[in-house]
Amino acid sequence: MATYAELAQSVISGQRDQVKDQVTSLIAAGKSPLEIVSEGLIAGMDVVGVRFKAGDMFVPEVLMSARSMTGGLEIVKPLIAAADQKSNGKILIGTVKGDLHDIGKNLVSMLIESGGFEVINMGVDISTEDFVDASIKHEPDIIALSALLTTTMPAMKDIIDSLKEKGLKDKVKVIIGGAPVSQEYAESIGADGYAPDAGSAVELCKQLLGL
Numbered sequence: 479m480a481t482y483a484e485l486a487q488s489v490i491s492g493q494r495d496q497v498k499d500q501v502t503s504l505i506a507a508g509k510s511p512l513e514i515v516s517e518g519l520i521a522g523m524d525v526v527g528v529r530f531k532a533g534d535m536f537v538p539e540v541l542m543s544a545r546s547m548t549g550g551l552e553i554v555k556p557l558i559a560a561a562d563q564k565s566n567g568k569i570l571i572g573t574v575k576g577d578l579h580d581i582g583k584n585l586v587s588m589l590i591e592s593g594g595f596e597v598i599n600m601g602v603d604i605s606t607e608d609f610v611d612a613s614i615k616h617e618p619d620i621i622a623l624s625a626l627l628t629t630t631m632p633a634m635k636d637i638i639d640s641l642k643e644k645g646l647k648d649k650v651k652v653i654i655g656g657a658p659v660s661q662e663y664a665e666s667i668g669a670d671g672y673a674p675d676a677g678s679a680v681e682l683c684k685q686l687l688g689l
Contacts, residue, residue: 489522492542572600
């Protein structure tokens with residue numbers, strides 16, 4: 479039987495098949511599904527997040543680690559009663575209208591999910607109206623907006639302005655990210671935070687929700 483530390487190491491090294499085998503063996507040995515997730519899968523992704531932020535791991539490796547973690551989660555999730563799953567909060571994430579970039583956004587989404595958040599990934603090229611409608615429907619704690627083009631950045635301001643007009647902005651935090659985006663821009667459009675990279679996005683979400 480694998481140990482939690484060995485499972486975490488398999489996640490870090492992106493060994494999806496090995497992660498699935500180890501999760502299966504831990505379940506067979508009667509280990510707690512919640513412990514398998516927290517002590518093995520999420521513990522591994524926590525290390526990945528730290529290494530990625532420090533520049534010791536790169537996007538392809540992080541994606542492999544995240545996919546490995548997801549492979550393990552798929553096996554263990556059915557064993558966890560919904561009542562036992564304590565979510566840190568609900569995050570709505572998407573790339574703004576006119577922008578089709580999704581690698582960075584998906585990476586952020588995976589890392590946020592591994593941080594214990596429920597994530598609703600809307601995809602790319604999402605209009606202001608769709609973000610607002612989704613905010614009403616899902617009642618997220620945070621909306622995370624991504625833009626990789628300077629030409630699509632103004633859509634971020636449109637979304638925040640629209641949330642204000644509908645009286646929703648006081649109920650949700652908005653964070654932004656993407657290559658052309660900066661802390662200064664976040665402040666200028668009334669966003670609640672800016673994350674320069676995926677690792678920072680997880681920390682920012684926890685900080686904004688007082689975790």
